[in-house]
Amino acid sequence: MNTLGAAALHRMNALGHLDDAARLALKIEFERPFTYHPQSEIQQEGQAITGPRLMLSGWAARVRIMEEGDRQIINFVLPGDLIGFCDQEKPLASSSIIAITEVRLCTAPAPCHSERLSEAYAMSRALEEAYLFSQIARLGRFDARERIADLLLELHDRLELAGLAAAGSLTVPLTQEMLADATGLTPVHVNRMLKQAREVGTLSWKNTEVTLLDVPETRRSLGNRATRVSAAALRSDRAHELAPLRH
Amino acid sequence: MNTLGAAALHRMNALGHLDDAARLALKIEFERPFTYHPQSEIQQEGQAITGPRLMLSGWAARVRIMEEGDRQIINFVLPGDLIGFCDQEKPLASSSIIAITEVRLCTAPAPCHSERLSEAYAMSRALEEAYLFSQIARLGRFDARERIADLLLELHDRLELAGLAAAGSLTVPLTQEMLADATGLTPVHVNRMLKQAREVGTLSWKNTEVTLLDVPETRRSLGNRATRVSAAALRSDRAHELAPLRH
DNA sequence: CGCCAGCTTGAATCTACTCAAATCTTGTGG
Protein backbone atom coordinates (compact mmCIF):
# COMPACT_ATOMS: atom_id res chain seq x y z
CA MET A 1 0.00 0.00 0.00
CA ASN A 2 1.29 3.44 -0.96
CA THR A 3 1.38 5.27 2.34
CA LEU A 4 1.97 8.66 0.78
CA GLY A 5 -1.29 8.64 -1.15
CA ALA A 6 -3.31 6.81 1.47
CA ALA A 7 -5.19 9.85 2.76
CA ALA A 8 -5.97 11.15 -0.73
CA LEU A 9 -7.15 7.71 -1.79
CA HIS A 10 -9.30 7.44 1.33
CA ARG A 11 -10.99 10.77 0.68
CA MET A 12 -11.57 10.24 -3.03
CA ASN A 13 -13.00 6.82 -2.34
CA ALA A 14 -15.31 8.25 0.31
CA LEU A 15 -16.54 10.82 -2.20
CA GLY A 16 -16.94 8.58 -5.22
CA HIS A 17 -16.66 4.82 -4.51
CA LEU A 18 -13.67 4.46 -6.80
CA ASP A 19 -13.37 1.66 -9.32
CA ASP A 20 -10.12 -0.04 -10.31
CA ALA A 21 -9.48 2.32 -13.21
CA ALA A 22 -9.67 5.31 -10.87
CA ARG A 23 -7.41 3.69 -8.27
CA LEU A 24 -4.85 2.85 -10.89
CA ALA A 25 -4.86 6.34 -12.37
CA LEU A 26 -4.37 7.82 -8.90
CA LYS A 27 -1.61 5.43 -7.90
CA ILE A 28 0.36 6.22 -11.02
CA GLU A 29 0.40 9.88 -10.05
CA PHE A 30 1.18 9.11 -6.39
CA GLU A 31 4.53 7.86 -7.65
CA ARG A 32 5.44 11.32 -8.92
CA PRO A 33 4.93 13.66 -5.98
CA PHE A 34 6.06 17.28 -5.71
CA THR A 35 7.31 18.64 -2.41
CA TYR A 36 6.83 22.12 -0.96
CA HIS A 37 8.50 23.38 2.17
CA PRO A 38 6.72 25.29 4.93
CA GLN A 39 6.07 28.94 4.01
CA SER A 40 6.59 28.32 0.30
CA GLU A 41 3.94 29.35 -2.19
CA ILE A 42 2.14 26.46 -3.86
CA GLN A 43 0.11 28.86 -5.95
CA GLN A 44 0.61 32.58 -6.35
CA GLU A 45 -2.13 35.15 -6.84
CA GLY A 46 -2.06 36.46 -10.40
CA GLN A 47 0.14 33.66 -11.70
CA ALA A 48 -1.01 31.13 -14.28
CA ILE A 49 -2.45 27.89 -12.96
CA THR A 50 -0.57 24.88 -14.27
CA GLY A 51 -3.37 22.38 -13.89
CA PRO A 52 -5.39 20.50 -11.30
CA ARG A 53 -3.38 18.97 -8.48
CA LEU A 54 -4.12 16.67 -5.59
CA MET A 55 -2.89 17.17 -2.02
CA LEU A 56 -1.22 14.03 -0.73
CA SER A 57 0.03 15.12 2.68
CA GLY A 58 0.50 18.21 4.79
CA TRP A 59 -1.51 21.36 5.34
CA ALA A 60 -1.72 24.51 3.23
CA ALA A 61 -3.77 27.69 3.42
CA ARG A 62 -5.42 29.84 0.80
CA VAL A 63 -4.73 33.43 1.83
CA ARG A 64 -5.59 36.97 0.85
CA ILE A 65 -2.86 39.41 1.75
CA MET A 66 -4.40 42.69 2.85
CA GLU A 67 -1.43 44.87 3.73
CA GLU A 68 1.79 44.80 5.71
CA GLY A 69 1.43 41.94 8.16
CA ASP A 70 -2.31 41.67 7.72
CA ARG A 71 -3.80 38.63 6.09
CA GLN A 72 -6.95 36.54 5.96
CA ILE A 73 -6.91 32.79 5.60
CA ILE A 74 -9.74 31.94 3.19
CA ASN A 75 -9.65 28.20 3.80
CA PHE A 76 -7.32 25.35 4.61
CA VAL A 77 -6.18 22.79 2.05
CA LEU A 78 -5.92 19.29 3.51
CA PRO A 79 -4.81 15.86 2.24
CA GLY A 80 -7.14 14.60 -0.47
CA ASP A 81 -8.21 18.11 -1.50
CA LEU A 82 -8.00 19.23 -5.11
CA ILE A 83 -6.53 22.60 -6.06
CA GLY A 84 -6.21 24.49 -9.31
CA PHE A 85 -9.29 22.88 -10.77
CA CYS A 86 -10.62 25.22 -13.38
CA ASP A 87 -12.58 25.31 -16.62
CA GLN A 88 -10.51 27.92 -18.39
CA GLU A 89 -7.65 27.55 -20.81
CA LYS A 90 -5.30 30.14 -19.42
CA PRO A 91 -6.52 30.96 -15.97
CA LEU A 92 -4.82 33.06 -13.33
CA ALA A 93 -5.04 32.19 -9.68
CA SER A 94 -7.33 34.49 -7.70
CA SER A 95 -5.56 33.69 -4.45
CA SER A 96 -2.26 32.50 -3.09
CA ILE A 97 -1.86 29.11 -1.47
CA ILE A 98 0.92 28.77 1.09
CA ALA A 99 2.31 25.58 2.58
CA ILE A 100 1.90 25.44 6.36
CA THR A 101 3.75 22.17 6.90
CA GLU A 102 5.83 20.28 4.40
CA VAL A 103 3.38 19.52 1.61
CA ARG A 104 3.36 16.77 -0.97
CA LEU A 105 1.07 16.86 -3.93
CA CYS A 106 0.76 15.31 -7.35
CA THR A 107 -0.94 15.98 -10.64
CA ALA A 108 -4.63 15.11 -10.45
CA PRO A 109 -5.31 12.39 -13.01
CA ALA A 110 -7.67 13.44 -15.79
CA PRO A 111 -11.23 12.52 -14.79
CA CYS A 112 -11.82 10.85 -18.13
CA HIS A 113 -10.05 7.79 -16.70
CA SER A 114 -13.11 6.84 -14.75
CA GLU A 115 -16.68 7.93 -14.33
CA ARG A 116 -16.27 7.31 -10.61
CA LEU A 117 -13.24 9.56 -10.44
CA SER A 118 -15.16 12.26 -12.24
CA GLU A 119 -17.92 11.99 -9.66
CA ALA A 120 -15.42 12.22 -6.84
CA TYR A 121 -13.95 15.39 -8.35
CA ALA A 122 -17.41 16.91 -8.68
CA MET A 123 -18.18 16.10 -5.06
CA SER A 124 -14.88 17.58 -4.00
CA ARG A 125 -15.63 20.84 -5.77
CA ALA A 126 -19.14 20.98 -4.34
CA LEU A 127 -17.77 20.39 -0.85
CA GLU A 128 -15.14 23.06 -1.26
CA GLU A 129 -17.82 25.57 -2.19
CA ALA A 130 -19.96 24.52 0.76
CA TYR A 131 -17.01 25.03 3.11
CA LEU A 132 -16.54 28.53 1.72
CA PHE A 133 -20.18 29.25 2.53
CA SER A 134 -19.56 27.93 6.02
CA GLN A 135 -16.56 30.17 6.48
CA ILE A 136 -18.64 33.19 5.49
CA ALA A 137 -21.41 32.26 7.91
CA ARG A 138 -18.82 31.64 10.60
CA LEU A 139 -17.20 35.06 10.23
CA GLY A 140 -20.49 36.84 9.79
CA ARG A 141 -22.63 35.36 12.53
CA PHE A 142 -20.48 33.60 15.14
CA ASP A 143 -18.68 35.10 18.13
CA ALA A 144 -15.09 34.24 19.02
CA ARG A 145 -15.75 31.05 20.97
CA GLU A 146 -18.12 29.76 18.33
CA ARG A 147 -15.80 30.56 15.43
CA ILE A 148 -12.99 28.52 16.92
CA ALA A 149 -15.21 25.61 17.93
CA ASP A 150 -16.95 25.53 14.56
CA LEU A 151 -13.68 25.68 12.64
CA LEU A 152 -12.15 22.87 14.68
CA LEU A 153 -15.25 20.77 14.07
CA GLU A 154 -14.97 21.39 10.34
CA LEU A 155 -11.30 20.43 10.36
CA HIS A 156 -12.15 17.30 12.32
CA ASP A 157 -14.88 16.29 9.87
CA ARG A 158 -12.69 16.95 6.86
CA LEU A 159 -9.71 15.04 8.25
CA GLU A 160 -12.03 12.18 9.15
CA LEU A 161 -13.09 12.01 5.51
CA ALA A 162 -9.42 11.44 4.65
CA GLY A 163 -9.01 8.87 7.43
CA LEU A 164 -6.84 11.22 9.48
CA ALA A 165 -9.07 11.91 12.47
CA ALA A 166 -11.43 9.97 14.68
CA ALA A 167 -13.25 10.29 17.98
CA GLY A 168 -12.49 13.98 18.33
CA SER A 169 -8.74 13.61 17.95
CA LEU A 170 -6.85 15.36 15.21
CA THR A 171 -3.45 16.83 14.44
CA VAL A 172 -3.61 20.59 13.87
CA PRO A 173 -0.25 22.05 12.83
CA LEU A 174 -1.39 25.65 13.33
CA THR A 175 -0.06 28.38 15.55
CA GLN A 176 -2.56 30.49 17.45
CA GLU A 177 -1.67 33.31 15.08
CA MET A 178 -2.72 31.25 12.06
CA LEU A 179 -5.93 30.31 13.83
CA ALA A 180 -6.49 34.03 14.35
CA ASP A 181 -5.87 34.70 10.65
CA ALA A 182 -8.52 32.13 9.79
CA THR A 183 -11.16 33.21 12.30
CA GLY A 184 -10.83 36.96 11.88
CA LEU A 185 -9.68 37.42 15.48
CA THR A 186 -6.48 38.65 17.10
CA PRO A 187 -3.92 36.11 18.32
CA VAL A 188 -4.36 37.42 21.86
CA HIS A 189 -8.07 36.79 21.81
CA VAL A 190 -7.68 33.34 20.29
CA ASN A 191 -5.37 32.53 23.17
CA ARG A 192 -7.95 33.61 25.73
CA MET A 193 -10.69 31.59 24.06
CA LEU A 194 -8.53 28.47 23.96
CA LYS A 195 -7.65 28.92 27.61
CA GLN A 196 -11.34 29.17 28.43
CA ALA A 197 -12.14 26.07 26.37
CA ARG A 198 -9.43 24.14 28.21
CA GLU A 199 -10.74 25.31 31.59
CA VAL A 200 -14.32 24.40 30.74
CA GLY A 201 -13.03 21.03 29.63
CA THR A 202 -14.22 21.02 26.03
CA LEU A 203 -10.79 21.00 24.48
CA SER A 204 -7.29 19.68 24.90
CA TRP A 205 -4.47 21.08 22.78
CA LYS A 206 -0.92 19.83 23.36
CA ASN A 207 1.66 20.78 20.80
CA THR A 208 -0.21 19.96 17.58
CA GLU A 209 -2.48 17.30 19.06
CA VAL A 210 -6.03 18.52 19.51
CA THR A 211 -8.81 16.59 21.18
CA LEU A 212 -12.39 17.76 21.12
CA LEU A 213 -13.47 16.26 24.41
CA ASP A 214 -17.19 16.21 23.74
CA VAL A 215 -17.97 16.50 20.04
CA PRO A 216 -21.76 16.10 20.36
CA GLU A 217 -21.93 18.71 23.11
CA THR A 218 -19.74 21.10 21.12
CA ARG A 219 -21.98 20.70 18.11
CA ARG A 220 -24.97 21.31 20.33
CA SER A 221 -23.40 24.45 21.79
CA LEU A 222 -23.25 25.83 18.28
CA GLY A 223 -26.99 25.32 18.12
CA ASN A 224 -28.69 24.40 14.96
CA ARG A 225 -26.55 27.18 13.62
CA ALA A 226 -23.71 24.73 13.12
CA THR A 227 -22.39 25.31 9.64
CA ARG A 228 -22.16 21.65 9.00
CA VAL A 229 -21.49 20.22 5.61
CA SER A 230 -21.81 16.57 4.83
CA ALA A 231 -20.82 14.75 1.70
CA ALA A 232 -24.11 12.90 1.72
CA ALA A 233 -25.99 16.17 1.99
CA LEU A 234 -24.86 17.16 -1.47
CA ARG A 235 -26.02 14.04 -3.29
CA SER A 236 -29.68 13.22 -3.59
CA ASP A 237 -28.87 9.54 -4.08
CA ARG A 238 -27.52 9.46 -0.55
CA ALA A 239 -30.02 11.78 1.04
CA HIS A 240 -31.54 8.89 2.96
CA GLU A 241 -28.29 8.57 4.91
CA LEU A 242 -28.93 11.94 6.48
CA ALA A 243 -30.35 12.71 9.84
CA PRO A 244 -32.78 15.59 9.42
CA LEU A 245 -30.82 18.80 9.16
CA ARG A 246 -33.18 20.98 11.17
CA HIS A 247 -36.06 20.39 13.60
CA MET B 1 -33.28 44.34 -29.04
CA ASN B 2 -34.54 42.12 -26.27
CA THR B 3 -34.61 44.46 -23.29
CA LEU B 4 -35.17 41.70 -20.77
CA GLY B 5 -31.94 39.93 -21.57
CA ALA B 6 -29.89 43.05 -22.22
CA ALA B 7 -28.01 43.01 -18.92
CA ALA B 8 -27.23 39.30 -19.12
CA LEU B 9 -26.06 39.68 -22.71
CA HIS B 10 -23.91 42.66 -21.73
CA ARG B 11 -22.22 40.72 -18.94
CA MET B 12 -21.68 37.51 -20.91
CA ASN B 13 -20.23 39.50 -23.78
CA ALA B 14 -17.91 41.35 -21.42
CA LEU B 15 -16.69 38.02 -20.06
CA GLY B 16 -16.31 36.13 -23.32
CA HIS B 17 -16.58 38.28 -26.49
CA LEU B 18 -19.61 36.34 -27.73
CA ASP B 19 -19.94 35.16 -31.29
CA ASP B 20 -23.20 34.91 -33.22
CA ALA B 21 -23.85 31.32 -32.20
CA ALA B 22 -23.63 32.28 -28.55
CA ARG B 23 -25.87 35.32 -28.96
CA LEU B 24 -28.46 33.27 -30.78
CA ALA B 25 -28.45 30.52 -28.15
CA LEU B 26 -28.90 33.12 -25.42
CA LYS B 27 -31.67 35.00 -27.20
CA ILE B 28 -33.67 31.83 -27.70
CA GLU B 29 -33.67 31.27 -23.94
CA PHE B 30 -34.43 34.93 -23.20
CA GLU B 31 -37.80 34.32 -24.83
CA ARG B 32 -38.72 31.77 -22.16
CA PRO B 33 -38.16 33.53 -18.85
CA PHE B 34 -39.30 32.35 -15.44
CA THR B 35 -40.53 34.84 -12.86
CA TYR B 36 -40.01 34.78 -9.10
CA HIS B 37 -41.66 37.16 -6.70
CA PRO B 38 -39.86 38.93 -3.86
CA GLN B 39 -39.21 36.62 -0.87
CA SER B 40 -39.77 33.47 -2.92
CA GLU B 41 -37.12 30.76 -2.98
CA ILE B 42 -35.35 30.37 -6.30
CA GLN B 43 -33.31 27.49 -4.93
CA GLN B 44 -33.81 25.65 -1.67
CA GLU B 45 -31.08 24.16 0.49
CA GLY B 46 -31.17 20.39 0.28
CA GLN B 47 -33.38 20.30 -2.80
CA ALA B 48 -32.26 18.94 -6.15
CA ILE B 49 -30.82 21.42 -8.62
CA THR B 50 -32.71 21.41 -11.90
CA GLY B 51 -29.88 22.75 -14.02
CA PRO B 52 -27.88 25.88 -14.74
CA ARG B 53 -29.87 29.08 -15.02
CA LEU B 54 -29.10 32.66 -15.99
CA MET B 55 -30.33 35.73 -14.10
CA LEU B 56 -32.00 38.18 -16.47
CA SER B 57 -33.23 40.86 -14.11
CA GLY B 58 -33.67 41.60 -10.44
CA TRP B 59 -31.66 40.82 -7.32
CA ALA B 60 -31.45 37.64 -5.28
CA ALA B 61 -29.39 36.54 -2.29
CA ARG B 62 -27.75 33.27 -1.37
CA VAL B 63 -28.42 32.76 2.34
CA ARG B 64 -27.54 30.47 5.20
CA ILE B 65 -30.28 30.34 7.80
CA MET B 66 -28.72 30.03 11.24
CA GLU B 67 -31.70 29.95 13.57
CA GLU B 68 -34.89 31.81 14.35
CA GLY B 69 -34.54 35.20 12.71
CA ASP B 70 -30.80 34.89 12.25
CA ARG B 71 -29.33 34.61 8.79
CA GLN B 72 -26.17 35.32 6.82
CA ILE B 73 -26.23 36.49 3.24
CA ILE B 74 -23.40 34.61 1.50
CA ASN B 75 -23.50 36.66 -1.70
CA PHE B 76 -25.84 38.54 -3.99
CA VAL B 77 -26.99 37.22 -7.34
CA LEU B 78 -27.25 39.95 -9.97
CA PRO B 79 -28.38 40.15 -13.62
CA GLY B 80 -26.06 38.17 -15.86
CA ASP B 81 -24.99 35.81 -13.06
CA LEU B 82 -25.23 32.05 -13.46
CA ILE B 83 -26.70 29.84 -10.74
CA GLY B 84 -27.03 26.11 -10.30
CA PHE B 85 -23.95 25.39 -12.37
CA CYS B 86 -22.67 22.06 -11.25
CA ASP B 87 -20.72 19.04 -12.47
CA GLN B 88 -22.78 16.38 -10.78
CA GLU B 89 -25.66 14.34 -12.05
CA LYS B 90 -28.01 14.56 -9.11
CA PRO B 91 -26.75 17.41 -7.01
CA LEU B 92 -28.42 19.02 -4.01
CA ALA B 93 -28.19 22.73 -3.36
CA SER B 94 -25.88 23.60 -0.47
CA SER B 95 -27.62 26.92 0.09
CA SER B 96 -30.92 28.66 -0.45
CA ILE B 97 -31.32 31.49 -2.92
CA ILE B 98 -34.09 33.98 -2.20
CA ALA B 99 -35.48 36.63 -4.54
CA ILE B 100 -35.05 40.14 -3.16
CA THR B 101 -36.90 41.95 -5.94
CA GLU B 102 -38.99 40.41 -8.66
CA VAL B 103 -36.56 38.15 -10.47
CA ARG B 104 -36.57 36.88 -14.02
CA LEU B 105 -34.28 34.12 -15.13
CA CYS B 106 -34.00 31.59 -17.91
CA THR B 107 -32.31 28.30 -18.59
CA ALA B 108 -28.63 28.79 -19.33
CA PRO B 109 -27.97 27.53 -22.86
CA ALA B 110 -25.63 24.53 -23.00
CA PRO B 111 -22.06 25.79 -23.47
CA CYS B 112 -21.52 23.39 -26.34
CA HIS B 113 -23.28 25.91 -28.56
CA SER B 114 -20.21 28.07 -28.70
CA GLU B 115 -16.64 28.02 -27.54
CA ARG B 116 -17.02 31.68 -26.65
CA LEU B 117 -20.04 30.96 -24.49
CA SER B 118 -18.14 28.22 -22.74
CA GLU B 119 -15.36 30.70 -21.98
CA ALA B 120 -17.84 33.20 -20.62
CA TYR B 121 -19.30 30.56 -18.30
CA ALA B 122 -15.83 29.64 -17.05
CA MET B 123 -15.05 33.30 -16.37
CA SER B 124 -18.35 33.70 -14.58
CA ARG B 125 -17.60 30.78 -12.28
CA ALA B 126 -14.09 32.03 -11.61
CA LEU B 127 -15.43 35.47 -10.76
CA GLU B 128 -18.06 34.05 -8.45
CA GLU B 129 -15.38 32.19 -6.53
CA ALA B 130 -13.22 35.30 -6.33
CA TYR B 131 -16.16 37.27 -4.91
CA LEU B 132 -16.63 34.60 -2.25
CA PHE B 133 -12.98 35.05 -1.28
CA SER B 134 -13.58 38.79 -1.10
CA GLN B 135 -16.59 38.32 1.14
CA ILE B 136 -14.50 36.20 3.51
CA ALA B 137 -11.72 38.79 3.62
CA ARG B 138 -14.30 41.52 4.13
CA LEU B 139 -15.91 39.81 7.12
CA GLY B 140 -12.62 38.69 8.57
CA ARG B 141 -10.48 41.79 8.29
CA PHE B 142 -12.62 44.91 7.74
CA ASP B 143 -14.42 47.04 10.31
CA ALA B 144 -18.00 48.20 9.90
CA ARG B 145 -17.34 51.26 7.74
CA GLU B 146 -14.98 49.35 5.50
CA ARG B 147 -17.30 46.38 5.07
CA ILE B 148 -20.12 48.56 3.81
CA ALA B 149 -17.91 50.64 1.54
CA ASP B 150 -16.18 47.59 0.11
CA LEU B 151 -19.45 45.76 -0.50
CA LEU B 152 -20.96 48.76 -2.26
CA LEU B 153 -17.87 49.02 -4.44
CA GLU B 154 -18.18 45.35 -5.36
CA LEU B 155 -21.84 45.75 -6.23
CA HIS B 156 -20.98 48.80 -8.32
CA ASP B 157 -18.27 46.95 -10.22
CA ARG B 158 -20.48 43.94 -10.82
CA LEU B 159 -23.44 45.97 -12.00
CA GLU B 160 -21.13 47.93 -14.25
CA LEU B 161 -20.09 44.66 -15.89
CA ALA B 162 -23.76 44.12 -16.74
CA GLY B 163 -24.16 47.68 -17.98
CA LEU B 164 -26.32 48.63 -15.00
CA ALA B 165 -24.07 51.10 -13.19
CA ALA B 166 -21.72 53.89 -14.11
CA ALA B 167 -19.87 56.79 -12.50
CA GLY B 168 -20.61 55.64 -8.97
CA SER B 169 -24.38 55.46 -9.45
CA LEU B 170 -26.27 52.25 -8.92
CA THR B 171 -29.67 50.97 -7.87
CA VAL B 172 -29.51 48.94 -4.66
CA PRO B 173 -32.87 47.40 -3.72
CA LEU B 174 -31.74 46.43 -0.22
CA THR B 175 -33.05 47.38 3.17
CA GLN B 176 -30.54 48.27 5.86
CA GLU B 177 -31.44 45.00 7.51
CA MET B 178 -30.40 43.03 4.40
CA LEU B 179 -27.19 45.02 4.25
CA ALA B 180 -26.62 44.01 7.87
CA ASP B 181 -27.25 40.36 7.00
CA ALA B 182 -24.60 40.59 4.29
CA THR B 183 -21.95 42.46 6.27
CA GLY B 184 -22.27 40.57 9.54
CA LEU B 185 -23.41 43.69 11.41
CA THR B 186 -26.59 44.69 13.21
CA PRO B 187 -29.15 46.83 11.38
CA VAL B 188 -28.70 49.55 13.98
CA HIS B 189 -25.00 49.78 13.37
CA VAL B 190 -25.41 49.74 9.60
CA ASN B 191 -27.72 52.70 10.01
CA ARG B 192 -25.12 54.61 12.01
CA MET B 193 -22.38 53.89 9.48
CA LEU B 194 -24.57 55.03 6.59
CA LYS B 195 -25.43 58.21 8.44
CA GLN B 196 -21.76 58.87 9.00
CA ALA B 197 -20.94 58.21 5.35
CA ARG B 198 -23.65 60.67 4.30
CA GLU B 199 -22.34 63.30 6.72
CA VAL B 200 -18.77 62.89 5.55
CA GLY B 201 -20.05 63.21 2.00
CA THR B 202 -18.87 59.91 0.57
CA LEU B 203 -22.31 58.51 -0.07
CA SER B 204 -25.81 59.42 -1.12
CA TRP B 205 -28.64 56.92 -0.66
CA LYS B 206 -32.17 57.97 -1.56
CA ASN B 207 -34.76 55.23 -1.71
CA THR B 208 -32.90 52.61 -3.75
CA GLU B 209 -30.63 55.03 -5.61
CA VAL B 210 -27.08 54.93 -4.32
CA THR B 211 -24.30 57.23 -5.43
CA LEU B 212 -20.71 56.70 -4.39
CA LEU B 213 -19.63 60.33 -4.46
CA ASP B 214 -15.91 59.70 -4.80
CA VAL B 215 -15.14 56.20 -6.00
CA PRO B 216 -11.35 56.65 -6.25
CA GLU B 217 -11.17 58.14 -2.75
CA THR B 218 -13.35 55.36 -1.35
CA ARG B 219 -11.11 52.74 -2.93
CA ARG B 220 -8.13 54.54 -1.48
CA SER B 221 -9.70 54.63 1.97
CA LEU B 222 -9.85 50.85 1.86
CA GLY B 223 -6.11 50.92 1.33
CA ASN B 224 -4.42 48.37 -0.80
CA ARG B 225 -6.58 46.07 1.22
CA ALA B 226 -9.44 46.59 -1.23
CA THR B 227 -10.80 43.18 -2.05
CA ARG B 228 -11.02 44.02 -5.68
CA VAL B 229 -11.71 41.48 -8.34
CA SER B 230 -11.40 42.20 -12.00
CA ALA B 231 -12.42 40.05 -14.90
CA ALA B 232 -9.15 40.80 -16.63
CA ALA B 233 -7.26 39.73 -13.54
CA LEU B 234 -8.39 36.16 -14.00
CA ARG B 235 -7.25 35.71 -17.59
CA SER B 236 -3.62 35.75 -18.46
CA ASP B 237 -4.42 36.77 -22.04
CA ARG B 238 -5.80 40.04 -20.72
CA ALA B 239 -3.31 40.60 -17.96
CA HIS B 240 -1.80 43.51 -19.87
CA GLU B 241 -5.07 45.41 -19.38
CA LEU B 242 -4.41 45.52 -15.67
CA ALA B 243 -3.04 48.30 -13.64
CA PRO B 244 -0.56 46.82 -11.19
CA LEU B 245 -2.47 45.21 -8.36
CA ARG B 246 -0.12 46.31 -5.62
CA HIS B 247 2.53 49.01 -5.45
C1' DC C 1 -56.69 58.34 8.72
C1' DG C 2 -54.04 54.99 10.71
C1' DC C 3 -51.18 51.08 10.11
C1' DC C 4 -46.76 48.95 9.27
C1' DA C 5 -42.26 48.29 7.68
C1' DG C 6 -38.25 50.50 7.60
C1' DC C 7 -35.37 54.13 9.34
C1' DT C 8 -33.34 56.96 13.14
C1' DT C 9 -31.60 58.10 17.64
C1' DG C 10 -30.02 57.55 22.61
C1' DA C 11 -28.02 55.18 26.62
C1' DA C 12 -25.87 51.36 28.69
C1' DT C 13 -23.25 47.26 28.13
C1' DC C 14 -19.99 44.06 26.50
C1' DT C 15 -17.05 41.68 23.31
C1' DA C 16 -12.91 41.89 21.24
C1' DC C 17 -8.89 44.92 20.38
C1' DT C 18 -4.57 47.41 21.60
C1' DC C 19 -0.51 47.88 23.97
C1' DA C 20 2.77 46.05 26.91
C1' DA C 21 5.33 42.78 29.32
C1' DA C 22 6.34 38.21 31.21
C1' DT C 23 6.89 33.34 30.42
C1' DC C 24 7.54 29.20 27.98
C1' DT C 25 9.70 26.47 23.99
C1' DT C 26 12.83 25.22 20.76
C1' DG C 27 16.85 25.24 18.22
C1' DT C 28 21.77 26.73 17.97
C1' DG C 29 26.50 27.71 18.90
C1' DG C 30 30.12 28.04 22.29
Place this chain on the structure above:
DNA sequence: CCACAAGATTTGAGTAGATTCAAGCTGGCG
Protein backbone atom coordinates in the same frame (compact mmCIF):
# COMPACT_ATOMS: atom_id res chain seq x y z
C1' DC D 1 25.59 21.16 28.80
C1' DC D 2 24.49 25.81 29.22
C1' DA D 3 23.60 30.48 27.32
C1' DC D 4 21.24 32.76 24.17
C1' DA D 5 18.05 34.10 20.49
C1' DA D 6 13.78 33.77 18.14
C1' DG D 7 9.27 32.40 18.04
C1' DA D 8 5.11 31.29 20.33
C1' DT D 9 2.11 31.50 24.23
C1' DT D 10 0.22 33.70 28.28
C1' DT D 11 -1.46 37.41 31.23
C1' DG D 12 -2.96 42.19 32.64
C1' DA D 13 -5.01 46.79 32.10
C1' DG D 14 -7.29 50.12 29.49
C1' DT D 15 -9.99 51.26 25.33
C1' DA D 16 -12.92 51.21 21.36
C1' DG D 17 -16.13 49.40 18.28
C1' DA D 18 -20.30 47.08 17.95
C1' DT D 19 -24.31 45.22 20.31
C1' DT D 20 -28.59 45.39 22.94
C1' DC D 21 -32.68 47.40 24.33
C1' DA D 22 -35.90 50.79 23.87
C1' DA D 23 -38.33 54.49 21.95
C1' DG D 24 -39.60 57.79 18.41
C1' DC D 25 -39.88 58.97 13.59
C1' DT D 26 -41.14 58.73 8.53
C1' DG D 27 -43.40 57.57 4.33
C1' DG D 28 -46.23 54.63 1.51
C1' DC D 29 -50.55 52.47 1.15
C1' DG D 30 -55.11 50.30 2.04
